[in-house]
Amino acid sequence: MKLLLHSGGLDSTALAWKLRPDVCLTVDYGQRPAQGEIRAAGSLCDLMDLDHQVLRVDLSHLGVGSLAGSVSSDVGSAPEWWPYRNQMLITLAGMRFVPQGLSEILIGAVATDVHADGRKPFLDGIDYLMSIQEGGVRVCAPASPVDPVDLIRESGIPHELLGATFSCHVAEYPCGQCRGCEKHLMTMEELGSGGDRK
Numbered sequence: 001m002k003l004l005l006h007s008g009g010l011d012s013t014a015l016a017w018k019l020r021p022d023v024c025l026t027v028d029y030g031q032r033p034a035q036g037e038i039r040a041a042g043s044l045c046d047l048m049d050l051d052h053q054v055l056r057v058d059l060s061h062l063g064v065g066s067l068a069g070s071v072s073s074d075v076g077s078a079p080e081w082w083p084y085r086n087q088m089l090i091t092l093a094g095m096r097f098v099p100q101g102l103s104e105i106l107i108g109a110v111a112t113d114v115h116a117d118g119r120k121p122f123l124d125g126i127d128y129l130m131s132i133q134e135g136g137v138r139v140c141a142p143a144s145p146v147d148p149v150d151l152i153r154e155s156g157i158p159h160e161l162l163g164a165t166f167s168c169h170v171a172e173y174p175c176g177q178c179r180g181c182e183k184h185l186m187t188m189e190e191l192g193s194g195g196d197r198k
Helices: 011-020 036-047 085-100 122-129 147-156 179-194
Strands: 001-005 023-028 052-055 105-107 138-140
Touching: 001 011, 001 085, 001 179, 011 179, 023 085, 036 052, 036 085, 052 085, 052 122, 122 138, 122 147, 122 179, 147 179
Parallel strands: 001 023, 001 105, 023 052, 105 138
Antiparallel strands: none
16 A cells, blocks of 8 residues: 655645545644645545545654644744644654555655755665564655755646645645745746646
């Protein structure tokens, strides 16, 4: 079983379209935009005819920064940094699905990620850590060397599906001002100016 961590954003949606995982999982870990992520991912998976699952584990008391609605930490590289977030999401996905035959967890890290848990040292480390435990689950970030715009173009995803994606870091509905909303807007603008290359 291949599982994709799906936030409902542009990157994970492009991967879902391209790779057709067995399960797309959205985790509500107490982040402020959780309901927006779940709604977007669920709708997109329906449109793509993919299985969408939701896992709820309230870790809001452990979060910092804009995703948690609290003061950002100086340790993080951006205001939305949540300590060990990708490690936590990967671990939770493994815990939930390894009894059902999970073999691989896919995450939507891309070349422009600013956080350490979206870069090669972490990705190699978490892949090794998961693979040496019961179940031998592998972790893969297929788009980690790719720019988000190139990922979307190369995926061949229909442009109309991109309008249903969600990238806000602070609210259930797009605020239009956070880093997530700004990246979403810039990516959509660049896709519009450069064509879909399909």
